[in-house]
Amino acid sequence: MLRSIYAIGQLVNNYSVHSQLLQDYDWVILPVVNADGYEYTQLAADARLWRKTRQPSSAKCIGTDLNRNFDFHYKETGASSNPCEEAYAGPRAYSEPEAIVVRDLIQGLADRGKMYLSVHSYGRYILYPWGYMDQLPDTWQDLDEVGRAGADAIKAATGTVYQVGCSTQLLYPAAGASDDYAFNAGFPISFTMELPAGGDNYFNPPAADIDGLVKETWVGIVAMARKVIEKYPLN
Template identity: 45%
Template sequence: RMSWDAYYNYDEINAWLDSLAADYPSIATVTDVGTSYEGRTMKLLKLSTGQAVHAIFTDGGMHAREWIAPATVTYFIQQLVAGDGVGLLDDVDFYFMPSINPDGYAYTFTEDRLWRKTRSPNPGSPCVGTDPNRNWSFHWMEGGASDMPCSEIYAGPEPFSEVEMRVVRDQLLVLRPRVYLTFHSYSQLWMYPWGYTTDLPDNWEDMHSLAIAAVAALTAVHGTQYEVGSSSNTSYIAAGGSDDWALSVGGSEYAYTIELRDQGQYGFELPENLIIPTAEETWEGFKLIAQFIGHY
């Protein structure tokens, strides 16, 4: 029903998630876990055989215009239910939320293709929206974030002001996944914390070496090059990101922000014929992480 030769809107993604629970009842469970500011239902998909010890939580679409992220995350889901995971589901429970900024994502289909933020109004300002990846509480507003509502990196009036990020946070607090993956675009970067400082986390070497292995698997598919490093060292300081929160407050052992294709030729407007090449190479990196977690 989804074909990955086109981008799908929010309602289509939600309908597809529901269809998985019906088509694969022995492994797929879909739960409504919240409602966006404008009233859209947010769904969590769990893929599990009931045997696994470890969990990987994967989200996409935090930034509305980064369409390749939900497309890639839904491709992972398709591969897993279609059996390309070969044994992966026995070792790892997978949790997916492919499009965690529903109002922003919908807005990019109807009003403004390059919208980034949420769609909640800012009292006293004509500008709408908060940057969801500046809105998490760990070292909130300490760098690379703005307190001005018209900014593209507006952190919000307080941590977790955005209901959509509270919904994701609350799932992470319950599930406490060993691995947290958040898919963005673009730049071809496989990044780990911290974003709020150029200091490195205690276990950065483990995160670094696993990322190197994932990128090697990715690159082997089509030759696409990725850079690996902490987000502040590979790109810029930005506090209030979900990855920093997941590694610290959320208790995940591995937290990655992956910036998918490309390197700026098309940027956020990656053509539909590049969805499959992007998704299939990233799937190899994703699988490597899952296999590692399943065995160690």
């Protein structure tokens, strides 16, 4: 969430620096998609790493993994049918209202959207489709070029090394994910960005590291956005 808030602040407060990114382009930013899940993580220390939604999924378990709940190769490889598993895909595609909100935004922008970016942790990856199978899309070189622009900018600025590539090949399969859905819907560039690890459990960096992480992430996002503008100019 803090990365998104920092990005909003940069775009709003530093127009002169980022005018190229704003003059002809709209930025649609959702700081928190899983609002109920995020709220739950604030309640107690043992809830800090909760990742699913908070809608009951069975008599014993709660929640669905939103990034398995999209209707594109839904509940295939890398998605669980067990309501108690972390990667539970839900009883059906779009069982979660949060996924419906993202789906409707993607569909509403698909005819003009240029880049979709979902920010997760952890891993230092810039991942592109496909997530449902171990194969590259026909336009993988375009995806790779944009992703490497972001990775190169981060390395030059901070020394942090990101890997760029197909999500199934670099990390693991995840069918029903939002990045695959957006790419299939018409966004020519679609990524999941896995941010660096932090803290004893890797998902919870100390407060002292947050400022550096958000600034580093923004460097990569800006570089990717500039490359997208270069590759896909408006007619």
